[in-house]
Amino acid sequence: MTKEQRLKKRYSAEKRFKAYGIISVCAALLFVGILVFKVFSEGSGAFVKTAIQLELDLSKEKLNLPEKPTKEDFENIDFYDFAQQHILKIYPAITTKEKKELLTLFSSDFEYEVKDFILSNQNLIGQKVFFKITAASDLDQMHKGNYTRDIPEERRKVSNFQLTIYDFLLKENKISKIFNNYLFSNGDSRNPEIAGIGGAMLGSFFSIIVCLIISFPIALLAAVYLEEFAPKNAFTDFIEININNLAAVPSIVFGLLGLGILLNVFELPRSTSLVGGITLALMTLPRIIIPCRASLKAVPPSIREGALAVGASKVQSVMHHVVPLAMPGTLSGTIIGLAQALGETAPLLLIGMVAFVVQVPGTPMDPSSSLPVQVYLWSESAERGFVEKTSATIMMLLGFLIAMNSIAVYARQKFEKKWI
Amino acid sequence: MDLIMDNKIKIKSNNLNVFYGQKQALFDINLEINQNEVTALIGPSGCGKSTFIRCINRMNDVIDICRMEGQIQIDDKNIYDPGVDVVQLREKVGMVFQKPNPFPKSIYENVSYGPKIHGIGESKDDLDQIVENSLKRAALWNEVKDRLEEPGTSLSGGQQQRLCIARAISVNPEIILMDEPCSALDPIATAKIEELIDELKKTFTIVIVTHSMAQAVRVSQKTGFFHMGKVIEVGTTEQIFKNPTNNMTQDYITGRFG
Ligand SMILES: Nc1ncnc2c1ncn2[C@@H]1O[C@H](COP(=O)(O)OP(=O)(O)OP(=O)(O)O)[C@@H](O)[C@H]1O
Ligand SMILES: [Mg+2]
Numbered sequence: 093m094t095k096e097q098r099l100k101k102r103y104s105a106e107k108r109f110k111a112y113g114i115i116s117v118c119a120a121l122l123f124v125g126i127l128v129f130k131v132f133s134e135g136s137g138a139f140v141k142t143a144i145q146l147e148l149d150l151s152k153e154k155l156n157l158p159e160k161p162t163k164e165d166f167e168n169i170d171f172y173d174f175a176q177q178h179i180l181k182i183y184p185a186i187t188t189k190e191k192k193e194l195l196t197l198f199s200s201d202f203e204y205e206v207k208d209f210i211l212s213n214q215n216l217i218g219q220k221v222f223f224k225i226t227a228a229s230d231l232d233q234m235h236k237g238n239y240t241r242d243i244p245e246e247r248r249k250v251s252n253f254q255l256t257i258y259d260f261l262l263k264e265n266k267i268s269k270i271f272n273n274y275l276f277s278n279g280d281s282r283n284p285e286i287a288g289i290g291g292a293m294l295g296s297f298f299s300i301i302v303c304l305i306i307s308f309p310i311a312l313l314a315a316v317y318l319e320e321f322a323p324k325n326a327f328t329d330f331i332e333i334n335i336n337n338l339a340a341v342p343s344i345v346f347g348l349l350g351l352g353i354l355l356n357v358f359e360l361p362r363s364t365s366l367v368g369g370i371t372l373a374l375m376t377l378p379r380i381i382i383p384c385r386a387s388l389k390a391v392p393p394s395i396r397e398g399a400l401a402v403g404a405s406k407v408q409s410v411m412h413h414v415v416p417l418a419m420p421g422t423l424s425g426t427i428i429g430l431a432q433a434l435g436e437t438a439p440l441l442l443i444g445m446v447a448f449v450v451q452v453p454g455t456p457m458d459p460s461s462s463l464p465v466q467v468y469l470w471s472e473s474a475e476r477g478f479v480e481k482t483s484a485t486i487m488m489l490l491g492f493l494i495a496m497n498s499i500a501v502y503a504r505q506k507f508e509k510k511w512i
Numbered sequence: 513m514d515l516i517m518d519n520k521i522k523i524k525s526n527n528l529n530v531f532y533g534q535k536q537a538l539f540d541i542n543l544e545i546n547q548n549e550v551t552a553l554i555g556p557s558g559c560g561k562s563t564f565i566r567c568i569n570r571m572n573d574v575i576d577i578c579r580m581e582g583q584i585q586i587d588d589k590n591i592y593d594p595g596v597d598v599v600q601l602r603e604k605v606g607m608v609f610q611k612p613n614p615f616p617k618s619i620y621e622n623v624s625y626g627p628k629i630h631g632i633g634e635s636k637d638d639l640d641q642i643v644e645n646s647l648k649r650a651a652l653w654n655e656v657k658d659r660l661e662e663p664g665t666s667l668s669g670g671q672q673q674r675l676c677i678a679r680a681i682s683v684n685p686e687i688i689l690m691d692e693p694c695s696a697l698d699p700i701a702t703a704k705i706e707e708l709i710d711e712l713k714k715t716f717t718i719v720i721v722t723h724s725m726a727q728a729v730r731v732s733q734k735t736g737f738f739h740m741g742k743v744i745e746v747g748t749t750e751q752i753f754k755n756p757t758n759n760m761t762q763d764y765i766t767g768r769f770g
Contacts, residue, residue, distance in 0.1 A: 323576065324576055392613075394609065394611060394613035395613060395615065395616075396574075397571065397574075397607075397609065397613065398609070398613040398614070398615060398676070398679075399615070399625075400571065400574065400602065401569065401571065401602060401606065401607040401609075401680070402602070402603075402606065402625060402626035402629075402679060402680065402682070402683055403599050403600070403602040403603035403626060403629065403630060403683060404599070404625075404626075404629055405599050406574075408629055412625070412629075413615060417616065
């Protein structure tokens with residue numbers, strides 16, 4: 093082979109290598125693109141809900157209120173009856189079946205929506221007002237275009253009569269899409285139109301806070317001790333190997349640990365984010381210790397010597413110089429560890445955070461769900477209304493993960509100091 | 513009277529042996545270092561000069577595998593006695609390293625750190641005064657007085673090394689150890705530091721490791737020649753460089769080996 097041929101061969105090899113690289117990056121981007129597109133196109137609908145406009149007659153006789161109503165009188169109003177009367181007025185329904193079909197176009201919670209509205213707007217008593225009531229999930233899906241009406245009635249969720257009402261309401265301009273506040277304020281529910289991820293978000297939030305409070309200080313102290321103070325001997329080598337092993341243990345094993353120890357031995361309350369957080373902390377601990385040690389190791393020894401040489405004690409040299417210099421690395425390692433914990437499902441299933449929780453948790457001691465578990469729960473559910481909710485939950489989860497990882501990158505860049 | 517004062521022995525090593533694990537790095541070192549003098553240690557690479565001066569402030573303590581036998585006396589007290597506190601010792605024995613290693617903090621904090629942890633400057637005014645004095649004595653004050661809040665790492669190499677010297681003298685030590693302080697510097701910065709060393713020896717006892725024969729001649733009064741972990745010859749700098757008694761010393765200073 094001549095020199096020229098060899099040169100040509102080398103160039104083409106380099107070109108080929110570059111092409112392979114570009115192809116694999118494109119493939120990865122394509123997969124991410126498909127995932128994001130699917131989640132967004134499915135999930136974006138969940139952020140709005142269909143609502144039906146009603147005209148409420150808030151006169152005292154309709155509400156059965158005396159001339160000077162007291163608080164008690166308001167409590168005693170039969171809101172169900174009141175709301176039902178108004179709903180039935182929207183379209184002439186004659187038979188019991190028709191009346192029932194008309195009523196089921198509305199969310200099963202219509203009574204409470206009307207109640208909340210009246211109780212918080214008592215100044216409107218005596219007037220006629222327009223009020224938007226959340227539609228039932230089937231109508232919602234219909235309106236969003238997720239159901240086709242070109243199939244026989246018995247295979248449709250929406251009956252012929254209901255379709256007639258729907259068309260009438262459309263013509264009268266009484267159907268609209270509004271922001272779905274339930275998605276963020278409510279807990280889980282059997283009815284898709286009132287189910288929300290408020291409970292799951294709070295549950296996740298509490299778990300991550302508990303996890304942070306437990307794992308960060310322990311991990312940092314363990315890393316500092318192992319890196320700066322521990323003698324190098326067989327025992328510390330053994331510990332080091334085990335930390336690496338623990339970081340690779342499947343997360344479900346930590347769930348078993350939480351179940352066996354936290355729930356069965358210490359009898360902590362089941363399904364709570366407290367237990368979830370502790371379990372996640374056990375899992376996260378080794379995953380934080382490793383980057384913490386790496387960033388401590390990256391601090392040049394000359395800094396330690398400089399501090400020792402002016403008479404700083406070992407602890408002072410570590411606390412005043414080494415740990416602050418390692419902060420960017422320890423912080424970003426911690427945040428990335430927490431982000432992993434946020435997406436963890438398996439250990440939470442085992443400690444009972446998979447329960448059906450309607451109540452939004454107020455403290456870490458209340459039963460709750462978490463975002464990834466909510467995705468798991470809803471993805472199992474057959475109702476069409478939960479499909480978009482599942483994707484919306486994934487969107488929120490991804491949003492939090494991206495936010496946390498960006499904070500990690502930012503913390504690293506912001507606090508990183510240059511040394512020689 | 514002056515002569516006697518000048519020749520007072522400040523540091524004395526008695527049969528010092530140092531090991532790194534199984535490997536012996538220093539063999540029976542007996543060396544005397546006079547107060548208010550500059551003592552230069554010369555010798556080929558790996559002969560144990562750094563190991564020796566790191567014994568004087570017990571910097572080798574932090575190396576797990578390092579073990580020593582024998583004594584080092586400062587003012588006739590063995591610094592390896594169990595009762596000796598390393599922190600107090602290092603307050604008395606400052607050190608400047610081969611590569612400038614300022615803390616990645618402000619110039620002010622670099623110099624005030626030592627006094628602060630030893631509780632020397634009580635008030636902010638005291639600290640300001642110490643910082644100013646130390647920087648002046650390190651001949652750096654004029655260059656940095658308007659930028660004390662800037663990071664020490666933003667200075668040039670020579671300035672950084674003088675900052676490290678200021679940091680070392682800020683706690684008012686009696687002895688300053690310098691391990692090849694000029695090896696990373698250009699001739700102009702080197703000249704400044706050598707000038708500074710000459711000035712500093714009035715107050716401090718200085719031990720300097722150097723690979724430059726010329727530097728040893730310029731700054732030191734006494735020179736020790738190390739070879740393979742042993743002291744081959746010690747004497748006044750003039751004697752060592754004008755008529756060494758040992759052939760190896762002769763060969764080394766004339767550049768025939770090392
Ligand atoms: N931390 C250490 N661990 C193991 N051996 C070491 C260590 N430090 C030094 N040594 C060994 O001790 C011997 C003396 O090293 P020392 O650093 O004191 O030499 P030196 O005279 O300062 O050399 P140089 O002029 O290159 O700086 C060398 O053989 C070296 O390999
Ligand atoms: Mg050396």
